[in-house]
Structures are given as structure tokens and as C-alpha cells.
Amino acid sequence: MAFYDRAFDALGLREWCDGGATGGPMTMAELLARSRGEAAGDAPFSLPFPSLDNLHDACGAIPRTRDFTAAIEDGFLAAKDAIKVVLDPLTQPLSWALDGALELFTWIPWWILIPLLVLATWGASKSRGVTLFVALSFLFLGFVDHLDVAIQTLAIIFVCTTLCVLLGVPVGIAMSKRRGLRGSLTPVLDLLQTLPTFVYLIPLIFLFSVTESKLYGIAIILYAIVPVIRLTDLGIRLVDPAVTEAADAFGMTPGQKLWKVELPLALPNIMAGINQTIMMSLAMVVIASLVSAPGLGVLVLRGIRNLELGVGLLAGVGIVLLAVMLDRASKAALERVDRSEGNA
Amino acid sequence: MNAMTETVPHAREGETLIRVKGLYKIFGDDPEAMMGHVRAGMGKDELQERYGHVLGLQDIDIDMKAGEITVVMGLSGSGKSTLIRHLNLLVEPTAGVVEVDGTDVTTLSVEELRRMRRERMSMVFQKFALLPHRTVVQNAAMPLEVQGVPVAEREAEARRWLDRVGLGGYAESWPNQLSGGQQQRVGIARALTSNADIMLMDEAFSALDPLIRTDMQDLLLELQAELHKTIVFITHDLDEALKLADHLVILNDGAIAQQGEPQEILLNPADSYVEDFVRDINRARVLRVASVMDPHDPALAVAGTVEASERLEAVIAKAGGDTSLAFQVEEEGRPVGTLHMRDLVRALVPREPEGG
Numbered sequence: 293m294a295f296y297d298r299a300f301d302a303l304g305l306r307e308w309c310d311g312g313a314t315g316g317p318m319t320m321a322e323l324l325a326r327s328r329g330e331a332a333g334d335a336p337f338s339l340p341f342p343s344l345d346n347l348h349d350a351c352g353a354i355p356r357t358r359d360f361t362a363a364i365e366d367g368f369l370a371a372k373d374a375i376k377v378v379l380d381p382l383t384q385p386l387s388w389a390l391d392g393a394l395e396l397f398t399w400i401p402w403w404i405l406i407p408l409l410v411l412a413t414w415g416a417s418k419s420r421g422v423t424l425f426v427a428l429s430f431l432f433l434g435f436v437d438h439l440d441v442a443i444q445t446l447a448i449i450f451v452c453t454t455l456c457v458l459l460g461v462p463v464g465i466a467m468s469k470r471r472g473l474r475g476s477l478t479p480v481l482d483l484l485q486t487l488p489t490f491v492y493l494i495p496l497i498f499l500f501s502v503t504e505s506k507l508y509g510i511a512i513i514l515y516a517i518v519p520v521i522r523l524t525d526l527g528i529r530l531v532d533p534a535v536t537e538a539a540d541a542f543g544m545t546p547g548q549k550l551w552k553v554e555l556p557l558a559l560p561n562i563m564a565g566i567n568q569t570i571m572m573s574l575a576m577v578v579i580a581s582l583v584s585a586p587g588l589g590v591l592v593l594r595g596i597r598n599l600e601l602g603v604g605l606l607a608g609v610g611i612v613l614l615a616v617m618l619d620r621a622s623k624a625a626l627e628r629v630d631r632s633e634g635n636a
Numbered sequence: 637m638n639a640m641t642e643t644v645p646h647a648r649e650g651e652t653l654i655r656v657k658g659l660y661k662i663f664g665d666d667p668e669a670m671m672g673h674v675r676a677g678m679g680k681d682e683l684q685e686r687y688g689h690v691l692g693l694q695d696i697d698i699d700m701k702a703g704e705i706t707v708v709m710g711l712s713g714s715g716k717s718t719l720i721r722h723l724n725l726l727v728e729p730t731a732g733v734v735e736v737d738g739t740d741v742t743t744l745s746v747e748e749l750r751r752m753r754r755e756r757m758s759m760v761f762q763k764f765a766l767l768p769h770r771t772v773v774q775n776a777a778m779p780l781e782v783q784g785v786p787v788a789e790r791e792a793e794a795r796r797w798l799d800r801v802g803l804g805g806y807a808e809s810w811p812n813q814l815s816g817g818q819q820q821r822v823g824i825a826r827a828l829t830s831n832a833d834i835m836l837m838d839e840a841f842s843a844l845d846p847l848i849r850t851d852m853q854d855l856l857l858e859l860q861a862e863l864h865k866t867i868v869f870i871t872h873d874l875d876e877a878l879k880l881a882d883h884l885v886i887l888n889d890g891a892i893a894q895q896g897e898p899q900e901i902l903l904n905p906a907d908s909y910v911e912d913f914v915r916d917i918n919r920a921r922v923l924r925v926a927s928v929m930d931p932h933d934p935a936l937a938v939a940g941t942v943e944a945s946e947r948l949e950a951v952i953a954k955a956g957g958d959t960s961l962a963f964q965v966e967e968e969g970r971p972v973g974t975l976h977m978r979d980l981v982r983a984l985v986p987r988e989p990e991g992g
């Protein structure tokens with residue numbers, strides 16, 4: 293450190309350095325060095341990287357990195373109350389929806405729920421293969437006592453996907469109409485999609501208590517809403533301009549154009565977006581078990597934590613089954629839309 | 637005839653219904669600023685090169701008469717689509733006026749413009765522009781749906797027009813199950829269902845095979861004989877233009893090269909651009925007796941009589957190829973002129989424009 297000591301002396305900053313010394317508790321590195329009976333960094337020609345910590349050693353007025361992270365945390369905590377005042381009431385319905393759905397889905401007896409889900413699959417996909425696969429998968433999950441957790445996962449996906457569609461489609465429409473909005477939203481969507489899923493959880497954990505369902509609900513929605521927004525925007529912009537021109541030429545209002553022309557023609561793309569949104573919700577709901585989201589993810593987590601290989605693997609198989617069910621059913625629905633639009 | 641079939645042009649037949657006056661259109665970031673250059677005579681290429689703006693239309697003056705077919709012809713990129721889209725304001729002019737029934741359409745409010753598009757103007761598109769997610773009858777009923785007509789009523793009207801264009805059996809089909817010609821019949825039925833008196837047709841038949849195209853032209857003429865719409869028809873095909881046009885406008889690089897009565901343009905092309913256009917045409921099939929006859933000469937010995945509206949082709953057949961003959965020309969049974977076969981033959985050879 294001698295180098296930086298001399299540097300600050302040469303610059304005539306010694307007084308400022310000592311005057312503003314922050315002191316504070318020692319870092320772990322300093323403690324270790326002291327316990328080994330060494331003075332930190334005494335090698336004659338050592339030139340350590342001019343990091344905050346190293347500069348702090350030479351000049352007490354410069355904060356250490358730990359002071360810096362502490363400041364971020366303090367800032368966040370200070371802002372937290374203000375943010376919560378706005379966010380809490382806005383997001384409270386999400387907690388209710390999640391808790392309500394979880395309660396409802398687990399309350400319905402299996403001999404009603406499984407037939408209902410199989411029927412819903414048939415209604416959406418009109419595909420015998422997919423329906424049969426869904427029925428067998430649920431029977432298997434029930435047989436190995438994983439039906440309740442799988443249903444919890446499904447309930448969360450159901451609520452989050454519904455909200456993604458309700459929020460994402462209007463945002464996508466607005467984006468397709470306004471070049472400026474698209475320009476400013478695109479980097480946000482890029483960020484949401486590239487952030488590793490764990491990183492979402494960090495600010496949310498500070499904002500909300502881990503006991504609140506909305507914590508994982510928000511994480512899932514933020515992560516999974518991106519494709520439905522993007523593909524709604526894209527789908528509407530890809531509508532044949534000749535057809536929208538015809539709509540204008542025959543005097544459609546913007547609303548008529550949206551409902552009678554643009555949305556129907558963008559529907560295959562929007563459905564593809566919903567399919568991706570469902571799959572991303574599933575991926576996130578597993579990770580969200582870290583912040584107390586119930587469902588199959590909890591068992592995977594147990595497998596990892598306790599090295600219970602069998603528990604983890606069986607839950608993994610359950611997740612794969614859910615993934616395939618959701619994917620096949622939504623893709624079959626998409627194909628049906630494509631066909632009925634005469635694009636097939 | 638059903639009362640719905642009759643269109644009631646506000647301007648009387650033969651009077652000017654659509655007037656385009658001093659119309660300019662410049663595409664680019666600051667079209668108004670370019671008007672000075674263009675009025676000073678800068679051409680399309682120079683404007684593009686020096687200022688990066690596209691001169692779409694320059695100084696267009698056209699009077700389109702009610703009940704007539706005005707055909708706008710020009711090469712690709714000459715501004716035909718831009719021009720026709722000014723009439724219903726899908727494109728806004730940079731300068732000049734477009735009047736429909738004496739009202740400048742640029743002064744209309746959004747609501748008034750929408751009403752004009754719904755009630756006065758229909759449009760037929762080159763690529764048909766049908767809604768792929770709707771059946772044929774739903775497509776044909778779309779203009780009335782936009783106006784809020786109940787479904788039973790509008791689909792009955794749509795079916796009537798589908799029958800009229802020969803698609804009666806296809807009402808429940810999907811557009812992609814039809815051939816191109818059939819799809820365009822749906823496009824025409826849709827335009828007719830709107831019951832507008834003005835019909836805009838942008839290269840409506842250009843995407844069709846030649847035989848189908850001829851059928852469609854015949855269909856249009858047949859409908860027009862009955863309905864007397866005011867039709868603005870865009871094409872790049874001179875044969876088609878001559879077959880349909882009451883009034884022909886030839887565009888070159890966004891400016892009018894020549895406009896007038898089609899036979900007149902054919903016989904007296906104004907410049908080399910028009911001359912190039914008319915050079916390869918089968919004149920015998922296009923020109924009519926009235927365009928090449930001399931004043932009536934009762935003293936002349938004639939080989940027979942021909943109608944003034946007859947095409948030269950038919951007269952040649954009648955003469956058996958003999959170029960020494962002459963015919964008496966009649967219109968509604970009255971003699972109106974004399975046709976010498978040698979004049980006829982001379983008219984078949986394109987003439988270089990004077991000084992061109």
C-alpha cells in the first residue's frame with residue numbers, strides 16, 4: 293500500500309485523508325491478515341489494483357466497497373416505504389388471486405378436477421392425442437402422490453398467465469401503434485428477458501415479505517410477460533398493409549379496425565406468445581420456490597438441499613410432464629386458430 | 637330494379653364529380669419545403685438526388701365526370717396508386733385540392749371523411765385485400781357491417797351482389813379457397829355492396845391471367861352499363877385502358893403526359909412517352925370508325941354501310957381486305973360520314989408525333 297500512501301502524500305491530500313477517515317469495522321481480509329501476524333500488503337514493489345478497498349487503506353477518506361454496498365442497501369431501504377405505499381395496494385389483488393386459486397384448485401376433489409382439466413384440454417386443443425396424454429399424465433402424478441403439488445404449480449401458472457395476457461396484449465397493441473413507445477419499451481423488455489431469473493428475486497425480497505404470494509407472482513409475471521407483449525406487437529405490425537388499407541378505405545374507425553381486422557389477423561402470433569409465456573411461467577414458478585412459491589419446485593429444492601436424489605428427480609419428471617402438457621395443449625389450440633383463419 | 641341497386645350521383649351524369657386541381661405530392665421528411673424547388677421546375681430525379689425527397693405527383697389537373705370510367709395509366713412508379721389514394725385521402729396532398737361534389741376533401745373532419753369513405757366511395761385492390769379470417773359473404777358484407785347494418789340485412793345484400801358477379805355458390809367459402817379471379821369478384825361484390833356511387837380500382841385486374849382479365853373487364857363494363865358508377869380505374873396496360881376508358885389520363889413520372897378521349901390520344905400522341913405506349917397496340921381492334929371517317933359524301937359510291945361505333949377490325953373483315961372500297965357510316969340509322977378504306981389502313985400505322 294506504500295505506493296498509494298506516497299501518492300496521496302505527493303498530491304498533498306494527506307490532511308484531507310486523515311481528517312475524513314471513516315474507520316469502521318475491519319474487513320474480513322484485514323482480520324485474516326492480522327491473525328496471521330502480517331501487516332497487509334508490505335511487499336516493496338507491490339502495486340495493487342486501485343480499488344476502493346486498497347485506496348481506503350492509504351486514505352481513510354475514501355469509502356470501502358462494503359460502505360458502497362451498504363449505501364445501496366440503505367438507499368433502497370429508505371425508498372422502500374415510499375415504493376411500498378404505491379406498489380402494495382396495486383399488487384395486493386395478485387396475492388388474493390394466487391391464494392384464492394391455490395385454495396380453490398386444491399379444494400376441488402381429484403375426481404372432479406382431473407376430468408375438468410382433461411375436458412378443458414379437449415376444448416382448447418380438439419386433439420385426441422394431447423387429451424389422452426394429459427389424462428394419463430395426471431393419473432400418473434396422482435398415482436405417485438404428486439397431484440396436489442402439481443395442481444398448486446398449475447394454479448400459479450394459470451393466474452400468472454392470465455394476468456400476463458390481460459396486461460401484455462394491450463401493451464403490445466399500444467407498442468405496435470406508437471413508434472416512440474416501442475423505442476422506449478424494447479430495451480426494458482430486452483432487460484427483463486436477459487436478466488438471470490434469480491436477479492429478479494433480489495429487489496422483490498426487499499420490497500415484499502416472503503410470506504406474501506405476490507412476491508413470486510410479480511417475479512413470474514415480469515419474467516413471463518415479455519413474449520406476449522413482443523408477439524402482439526409483431527403480430528399487429530405484420531398484418532398485411534393491403535388489408536388494413538381496405539379497412540381504412542371502407543371507413544372503419546380505429547376501434548373497428550383493431551377488433552375486426554388487426555387482432556384476428558394477429559391472433560396466431562399472439563397465441564404463439566401465450567404459449568411461450570406459459571412455458572416461461574413454468575420455468576419461473578420452479579425457481580420461485582426459493583421465495584416460498586408452493587408446488588413441484590419445493591420438492592426439487594428439497595432434493596437439492598437434502599441431497600434426496602429420488603425426491604428431486606420425481607418432482608423433475610412431474611415438471612417435465614406439466615411442461616409437455618401445457619406446450620402441446622397450447623400449440624394444438626394455436627394450430628386450430630391457424631386453420632380456422634384459413635392460413636394453413 | 638331494386639331501389640338499393642340504383643346509385644344516386646349527387647352530380648348529374650356527365651358533370652364533373654371529382655375535380656383534382658394543382659395537386660402535388662412529395663414524399664419525405666419536409667415536403668412543404670420542397671414545394672419551392674418543384675414549382676421552380678426541379679424534376680423527380682434531381683429532387684431525389686439533391687434533397688432525398690420523392691416527387692410522387694406534380695401539378696395534376698383532372699376532371700372526372702359522373703357516370704364515366706376515368707382510366708389513369710402509366711408505367712410502374714409513375715404515381716398512379718398515389719393519385720387514386722388522394723381521392724379518398726388515404727394519402728394527403730402536399731399542395732392542391734381534391735374536390736368531390738365541390739367539397740375539398742382535405743377540409744373534412746375525421747368523422748366527415750369516414751362518412752364519405754363509407755357512403756360515397758368504394759375501393760377494389762390489386763391484391764384483393766380480402767379478410768382471410770372471414771367467409772366470402774362476410775367479406776362482401778363488410779362495408780355495410782362498418783356502417784352498422786344488421787347482419788341478416790347486410791348478408792342478404794352481399795349475397796345479391798355475389799350472385800351478380802357470378803359467385804352465388806361460394807358465399808360460405810373462405811377466400812383462400814378461391815382462384816385469383818374469383819377473389820377479385822369478391823372484391824368487386826364488396827365494393828358494390830357498399831352502394832357507393834364512386835368506385836376506385838387500383839390495378840384491380842393486373843394480378844390476373846390474361847383470359848380471366850378479359851372476363852373481368854367484360855364484367856365491369858356490363859355492370860357499368862347497368863349501374864352508371866363513377867369509376868376511377870388504374871392500369872399499366874394500354875389495351876385494358878382503351879377498352880374501359882371514357883376518359884384516359886397518362887401519367888409519366890408523376891406528371892400528366894396527356895389526357896383526353898382515348899381514340900384521340902391514340903391518333904395524336906402528345907410526346908414520345910405516349911407514342912411509346914401506343915406503338916404496339918392492335919389499332920384495328922381499338923380504333924372505331926368514327927375516329928377515322930371523313931365527312932359524309934352522298935355522291936360517293938359505297939360498298940355498304942358500317943356503324944360509327946364499329947371497330948376497324950370488323951370493317952376490314954367486311955371489306956374482305958380490299959383497300960379500294962369506301963363505306964357509308966351510320967349512327968342510329970342516319971348517315972354521318974364516309975369511310976375510305978385507304979384512310980383506315982393509314983390509321984393502322986402509328987405516326988411519329990410532330991417535331992418528336
Ligand SMILES: Nc1ncnc2c1ncn2[C@@H]1O[C@H](COP(=O)(O)OP(=O)(O)O)[C@@H](O)[C@H]1O
Nearest residue numbers: 663690691692711712713714715716717718719
Ligand atoms: N409512402 C411513400 N414514401 C416514399 N415514396 C413513396 C411512397 N409511396 C409512393 N412513393 C413513391 O412515389 C412514386 C409513385 O408510386 P406509386 O404511386 O405507388 O406508383 P404506381 O402505382 O404508379 O406504380 C414511386 O417513386 C414511389 O417510390
Ligand SMILES: [Mg+2]
Nearest residue numbers: 716717718839
Ligand atoms: Mg401502384
